[in-house]
Amino acid sequence: MATYHIETYGCTSNRGESRQIERKLRDAGHYRVDGADEADVAILNTCTVVEKTERNMLRRAEELAAETADLIVTGCMALAQGEQFEDLDAQVLHWEDVPAAVTNGECPTTTPDAEPVLDGVVGILPIARGCMSNCSYCITKFATGRVDSPPIEENVEKARALVHAGAKELRITGQDTGVYGWDTGERKLPELLDRICDIDGEFRVRLGMANPGGAHGIHEELAEVFAANEKLYNFIHLPVQSGSDDVLEAMRRQHRVGKFEAVVDAFEDRLDHWTLSTDFIVGFPTETEADHERSMDLLERVRPEKINVTRFSKRPGTDAAEMKGLGGTIKKERSKAMSELKREICTDVHASMVGETHEILVVEDGTGDSVKCRDGAYRQVIVTDATERGIETGDTLEVEITAHEAMYCFGEPIEVRNERPAAV
Structure with a gap:
């Protein structure tokens, strides 16, 4: 889990975006501190109304960059004049991408009691707590432990209660939804999704993050469940993290590139209009230029519709924190290259929808x-x-x-x- 410091400048819209960033960070188990010098990451939500404001934003960004290990710049100036921040060791991101960058590729952390929440018309249903992974860079595992899966019927009843309370969208969450049921010796996610979709009512269901290693063993059955249920959004979040098997091994991920692509192929075979979401960690300590090119090649080949690009940052107490890291310039250049390709791919996807x-x-x-x-x-x-x-x-x-x-x-x-x- 990370500590963060956030500063917001400008209009009500910027303040609203910062509130949404913070809500997602809190949901992921991160917490706010008062000063940038105490934070793992500082977030600057910028304004660009007049030239004086721009100068103030640049000066504040320079100050924050000197005070914290990682700086993220977002908001109006970041999006309109991102080149102004190129000399800083900072990530320039759209505000919706900020929470994923702060998590550093880690699994989300559900609430301690893992109880469902109704937020407007969105019902959030944690189906299990913990994971089966032992990633070398992740600190979340220290807080959550191994996976603990409640019975299917218990989760179905919680889902039914959310629908009866007015939920129009159910978000199925967990550290790794793909390993639901592993602790009981069964792979239960496909059955759970089927049962939830059988609940009476008009609502949609979105499946949260499933690591490729957990999804792979059930990928054919899972794709069939998606094809059979109109209530399921045709969307899956599979964080590959790298296109290099050598880096994945150093990360201690439970999959290799081939397993990731096998899951993708199963969904591609059964669904027409669907979205693949994935994550990449750029600049892991063992990542060579050739490893980075393999990630770029995978991104170009698979062309996911949603892509989270995160620069690696060390988390205290993790094995990766003891590795000799890459320089900030290398991470910045690789992150920029991947982010540019990401923007090209995502733009193409949304442009293709115009007129539909x-x-x-x-x-x-x-x-x-x-x-x-x-x-x-x-x-x-x-x-x-x-x-x-x-x-x-x-x-x-x-x-x-x-x-x-x-x-x-x-x-x-x-x-x-x-x-x-x-x-x-």
Whole structure:
């Protein structure tokens, strides 16, 4: 788990984005400290209204870079003028990518009691606690231990309660959802997903992170479950972390590149419109230039629709912290190269959707008067002027995709369906 320090400048939108960053960090088991000098990572959410503001942002970024081990710069100036921060040892990221970067490739940490939570129309259901891995860079395992899987029926009842309480989207979470049931000697995830999809009601289900090593043994059955259940978003998060088997061995990951690609192929064979999400750690201590090129080749070959790129940083008490690290310049250059390829791939994916019609679920409020929605493959679609159009979270819309950015699309409603009672 990491400690973080966050500073926010500018408008209400920036403050709202920082709140969402913090919520995701807290959900992952990280916690805030007051000073950058006490933090594993500092986050600067920038503003760029006038030239004086820009100078202040650069000066503050320089100060933070000197005070903390890792600096992440996000917000308006980072996105509009990212080149201004090139001389700093900092990651320049879209705010939605910040939580993944802070986690350093580690598994998420569920709440201590692993109880479900309803957040608006999103139900968060931790199905197990702990993992079966022993990754050399991960500190989360010290907090969570080995996997502990409650019975299927217990998780189904928790899911049913969330749906009855108003959840329109169920997010199935855990340190590693793919190993659910391993502690009982059975591979139970496909059966659990089937049972949850059988619950009465109109809702969607998103499966959280499944490491390739755990997913591989059930990948054929898992892909069949996705193909058979319309309630399941056609989305899977498989963090490969490197395209080099040598690096994966040094990381003590439970998979090699071949297993990762076998899982991907199983989903590709059975699903048409679907999303692959994956993670890469750039600059692991043993990573050579050839290893980095293997990661770039894998990214180009598989072309995931969602990609988290994280620069390696040491976590105290882990074996990787004792390794001689790579220089900051090397990590920065490799991270930049991979992030540029990531942006190209993600832009191509969203550009290809323009002109298509998709059914989407409104899951949360966006900035201004927009709402954030998800299509059947869990790709993000933004709809503007929500109040004027009478659109609220929980509604199902049919939209035409009219425009795109690198990481999301814009949709124009054709039809709005909701279950709210008519006004009297």
